Amino acid sequence: MSERTFLDEITIRSIGVIDQATIEFSSGLTVLSGETGAGKTMILTALNLILGGKSDSALVRQGSERLIASGRFRVPTDLNEIFDNFGVVIEENELVISRSVNSDGKSKATCNGIAVTANTLINMSEFIVEVHAQAANLNISKLPKQRELLDKFAGDPYKKAIADYSHVLERYFELKSRIDSLKKSKAQKDSELEELREFLSILEKLKLRQGEYSKINASIERLSNVEELRIAGITASSAIDDEESGALNSLNVARHALDSARSKDAELESIHAKVSDGYFLIDDARTELAAYIHSLEADPDQLEVLNSRKAVIIALIKKYGGNGNLDVESDNLVHKYSQSADAMADLEGGDDRLHAMELELKSTKEALVKSARHLTHVRTEAASNLSALVTQEIHELSMPHTSFSVQIKSADYSALKESDFTVLGCDEISMFISSHKDAPLVALAKGASGGEMSRVMLALEVVLAATHPVGTYIFDEVDAGVGGKAAIEVGRRLHALSRHAQVVVVTHLPQVAAWADSHFVVTKDINGSVSQSDVRKVDGEDRIEEIARMLAGLENSTSAREHAAELLSLKV
Numbered sequence: 001m002s003e004r005t006f007l008d009e010i011t012i013r014s015i016g017v018i019d020q021a022t023i024e025f026s027s028g029l030t031v032l033s034g035e036t037g038a039g040k041t042m043i044l045t046a047l048n049l050i051l052g053g054k055s056d057s058a059l060v061r062q063g064s065e066r067l068i069a070s071g072r073f074r075v076p077t078d079l080n081e082i083f084d085n086f087g088v089v090i091e092e093n094e095l096v097i098s099r100s101v102n103s104d105g106k107s108k109a110t111c112n113g114i115a116v117t118a119n120t121l122i123n124m125s126e127f128i129v130e131v132h133a134q135a136a137n138l139n140i141s142k143l144p145k146q147r148e149l150l151d152k153f154a155g156d157p158y159k160k161a162i163a164d165y166s167h168v169l170e171r172y173f174e175l176k177s178r179i180d181s182l183k184k185s186k187a188q189k190d191s192e193l194e195e196l197r198e199f200l201s202i203l204e205k206l207k208l209r210q211g212e213y214s215k216i217n218a219s220i221e222r223l224s225n226v227e228e229l230r231i232a233g234i235t236a237s238s239a240i241d242d243e244e245s246g247a248l249n250s251l252n253v254a255r256h257a258l259d260s261a262r263s264k265d266a267e268l269e270s271i272h273a274k275v276s277d278g279y280f281l282i283d284d285a286r287t288e289l290a291a292y293i294h295s296l297e298a299d300p301d302q303l304e305v306l307n308s309r310k311a312v313i314i315a316l317i318k319k320y321g322g323n324g325n326l327d328v329e330s331d332n333l334v335h336k337y338s339q340s341a342d343a344m345a346d347l348e349g350g351d352d353r354l355h356a357m358e359l360e361l362k363s364t365k366e367a368l369v370k371s372a373r374h375l376t377h378v379r380t381e382a383a384s385n386l387s388a389l390v391t392q393e394i395h396e397l398s399m400p401h402t403s404f405s406v407q408i409k410s411a412d413y414s415a416l417k418e419s420d421f422t423v424l425g426c427d428e429i430s431m432f433i434s435s436h437k438d439a440p441l442v443a444l445a446k447g448a449s450g451g452e453m454s455r456v457m458l459a460l461e462v463v464l465a466a467t468h469p470v471g472t473y474i475f476d477e478v479d480a481g482v483g484g485k486a487a488i489e490v491g492r493r494l495h496a497l498s499r500h501a502q503v504v505v506v507t508h509l510p511q512v513a514a515w516a517d518s519h520f521v522v523t524k525d526i527n528g529s530v531s532q533s534d535v536r537k538v539d540g541e542d543r544i545e546e547i548a549r550m551l552a553g554l555e556n557s558t559s560a561r562e563h564a565a566e567l568l569s570l571k572v
Helices: 038-052 077-085 117-127 133-139 144-155 156-205 212-224 226-241 247-259 266-295 300-320 326-396 450-467 485-497 540-552 558-572
Strands: 007-014 016-024 029-034 066-073 096-104 107-111 114-116 129-132 403-410 428-434 470-476 502-506 516-521 535-537
Touching: 016 038, 016 535, 029 038, 029 107, 029 212, 029 266, 029 485, 038 096, 038 129, 038 403, 038 470, 038 502, 077 428, 096 485, 107 117, 129 450, 133 450, 144 156, 144 326, 144 428, 156 300, 156 326, 212 226, 212 300, 212 326, 226 266, 247 266, 247 535, 300 326, 326 403, 326 450, 326 485, 428 450, 450 470, 450 485, 485 502, 485 558, 516 540
Parallel strands: 029 502, 029 516, 129 470, 470 502
Antiparallel strands: 007 016, 007 066, 066 096, 096 107, 107 114, 403 428, 516 535
């Protein structure tokens, strides 16, 4: 099993010009080509929907009520916990995401049969696929994205440095807040101490616990409705267990009837298995229902105790809490109780306590400056390495005189202001390119053409993939503004990237398509639509013919076929 995710298959129904199509993907570099308007980009549109992209009724094929896009992915076991956090259960290392959009624009999504939101799909997508399209070129020109890419490249040293910095930063602002509160509270010291002592005394006696209020509510609900719950349980148990008409008996009859015949028809075997599964599930439910009914017992005394405790908690919330959800406010009281000892110590300590805290704040700031400096050092080293590696990749992409540079601009560590400390450190990260040896560095957004920006992004992806690969990379318009020798090198680097991960590319350039391990051609029929028969994998002579068509724009060109064969030999 791969340690990364892998796209196995995309199925499309009624998206744009595509009537219906299924594409099975393999490892390495997969290329999608076809005439303009044939629908190859619609395949990536389907993937965008699968990954949580905005639904649009305009995508629904004319004459259809809805579109459906689904993707099947292989997921390594070590990612199961991450997907569990999204409420998605991975079964047998497989994840199936399905998205439908109705003609009125309403959208639904499921993951392994469980309904999820589009936002959940977006959050999950970073663990599944890296999509590089024109929007990625726009994103990379933004400073936050440039910082994110550098920090990702810096890896574990960055993670440790930012964790240390964040810990000290949190402590620094916690001390600042306590000092400010203490200074403001000195005038009301006696009354606040008295209130804190009263609060501590009450909570110590009450012994309120985290999450207790919600559990009390659930118990009250159960005890208040014991008879109704018992009737429901008995009715359900009777429907399952009745000797003559119960579900369990009926399923058992069906199971035995199919058992005698299943050997005579393979189709009956799977039906028998499902009926058997249903029988055993219902049998388990019968046992659990019996135990549940037995556990139901009216307890007026316990109900009175719970209602009394609930009333006390509500009264405390009204006195010491806020106006939010009662479950949350109850937990807030527990948190306030855990902080009260420090608050009392601060107030009782007076000037001595204030002086001690100010000394601690000073030492904490020194530690904060030290951790911020270290974070800058980690980023500076990573920036130097990333600059060199991406520059090398750019040279391989037919930009031999262009250099790439990541610059770190840090706050003045000899005179830091409090505003210099952000949650991400004291650094600003910017990416630049220089077109030749003596040319000035120009911001990436201003100094690169469309074709150059695509190649810079590809170079970054290749470098990052060597150390931080995702499972699947999708490229659309990566060859925008590129041709000739540069296009060959783009294909070569995409092929190099596919040694680390699965790569899928939509292209119109034969120089790129020639590097594919798998090549699909999308065509339209005479009605202007694409069905399953119009998405075909090409090999051998068919592939030479497709590369030749891409080269010459026409079919049966002898010179184009010769050129196509020459291009295909580059990969050997």
